Amino acid sequence: MPQRTTLRVAVVGTGRMGADHVRRISEVTSGARVSAVVDIDAERAKGLATGIDGCTAYTDPAAAMAADDVDAVLIASPGPAHEAALLTAFEHDLPVLCEKPLTPDAASALRVLEAEQKLGHRRVQVGFMRRYDAEYMKLKELLDSGRLGRPLMLHNRHRNATLPVPGFTSEMLINDAVVHEMDVTRWLLDQEITTVTVMKPRPSSNAPEGLEDPQFVIFETDGGALVDVEMSVNCQFGYQVQAEAVCENGTARIGDGHGMLVNSAGQWGGSIAPDFVARFEDAYDREVQAWVDATRRGEVTGPSSWDGYAAAAVCEAGVRAQAEGGRITVELVERPSLYR
Ligand SMILES: NC(=O)C1=CN([C@@H]2O[C@H](COP(=O)(O)OP(=O)(O)OC[C@H]3O[C@@H](n4cnc5c(N)ncnc54)[C@H](O)[C@@H]3O)[C@@H](O)[C@H]2O)C=CC1
Numbered sequence: 440m441p442q443r444t445t446l447r448v449a450v451v452g453t454g455r456m457g458a459d460h461v462r463r464i465s466e467v468t469s470g471a472r473v474s475a476v477v478d479i480d481a482e483r484a485k486g487l488a489t490g491i492d493g494c495t496a497y498t499d500p501a502a503a504m505a506a507d508d509v510d511a512v513l514i515a516s517p518g519p520a521h522e523a524a525l526l527t528a529f530e531h532d533l534p535v536l537c538e539k540p541l542t543p544d545a546a547s548a549l550r551v552l553e554a555e556q557k558l559g560h561r562r563v564q565v566g567f568m569r570r571y572d573a574e575y576m577k578l579k580e581l582l583d584s585g586r587l588g589r590p591l592m593l594h595n596r597h598r599n600a601t602l603p604v605p606g607f608t609s610e611m612l613i614n615d616a617v618v619h620e621m622d623v624t625r626w627l628l629d630q631e632i633t634t635v636t637v638m639k640p641r642p643s644s645n646a647p648e649g650l651e652d653p654q655f656v657i658f659e660t661d662g663g664a665l666v667d668v669e670m671s672v673n674c675q676f677g678y679q680v681q682a683e684a685v686c687e688n689g690t691a692r693i694g695d696g697h698g699m700l701v702n703s704a705g706q707w708g709g710s711i712a713p714d715f716v717a718r719f720e721d722a723y724d725r726e727v728q729a730w731v732d733a734t735r736r737g738e739v740t741g742p743s744s745w746d747g748y749a750a751a752a753v754c755e756a757g758v759r760a761q762a763e764g765g766r767i768t769v770e771l772v773e774r775p776s777l778y779r
Pocket residue numbers: 451452453454455456457477478479480483498500515516517518520538539540566567568615715719
């Protein structure tokens with residue numbers, strides 16, 4: 440299929456992630472440019488648009504998506520605003536890269552699935568960027584090769600130095616953060632998560648009053664694997680994401696560090712990224728490039744709306760497990776043929 444000319448992208452939401460994606464598309468990604476930025480904060484949108492040739496600032500996502508110079512949409516507004524933006528993009532049959540979460544709950548994610556099915560073709564890539572991280576990709580390749588035998592367990596650690604955003608809640612540890620482990624579990628193992636259990640130690644004294652941090656989350660899968668996630672948003676020392684697969688004939692672990700190991704002044708060691716923007720910079724670059732390349736070929740690849748829905752359903756079970764205790768069963772509808 441012939442490549443389309445430069446893809447003209449509207450970026451909806453220009454906060455931390457949106458502004459970073461605007462920079463990425465303008466300076467790193469090939470084959471695309473930012474033709475519109477949208478933010479309910481007019482000054483923020485105007486400030487960004489001013490520095491980019493041929494870029495218009497909007498406060499209304501629908502107005503941007505109706506513009507003649509918009510071919511595709513990158514949604515980076517907060518989760519609760521995603522459904523409306525996605526449905527508007529579908530009205531214009533525009534391809535979308537939607538930051539995680541697809542939507543904040545399973546019912547709204549199902550509405551998105553239904554609307555996309557009415558179009559008759561996939562339009563959405565969900566921003567589960569770990570699938571584009573070099574280390575996660577290697578782990579996936581190894582597990583798929585079968586060299587280590589069947590995966591039995593996956594141990595994960597997901598640590599943020601400090602609260603990712605002010606006002607972070609105990610539920611957000613699940614919905615906003617562990618949602619990444621839900622996606623990588625489903626993707627790495629190619630299995631659905633069937634139950635969620637959440638256990639909580641005594642909260643860290645670094646956590647603000649009322650925040651249950653850290654939390655220990657356990658998934659069971661329909662392939663018989665057991666997965667644990669230690670989740671913290673107050674670990675203080677840096678941003679650390681690790682995963683260890685325990686298989687029948689061996690184990691494989693990623694996330695132990697990058698770059699140099701230095702011996703100096705009686706110490707040995709490397710450095711730890713300060714935050715997700717630094718740790719996953721390459722993954723975001725690869726994710727956006729993959730989306731642009733696929734869109735220019737007229738294809739949709741990567742995590743689908745189904746993956747977004749499945750993660751939302753696991754999040755719901757996780758939040759119930761937090762509140763009620765015990766093992767909560769994940770309720771999933773049957774996978775529609777569009778996503779098989
Ligand atoms: N993949 C990843 O590792 C990460 C993904 N995210 C996701 O990215 C999205 C954005 O998160 P942040 O950039 O951290 O949030 P943020 O709060 O920094 O920025 C959100 C921006 O959207 C604007 N906004 C709010 N409602 C809007 C609407 N209806 N239409 C247009 N603009 C609107 C706000 O004014 C703000 O400028 C979220 O879905 C979040 O979960 C965030 C951090 C990391």
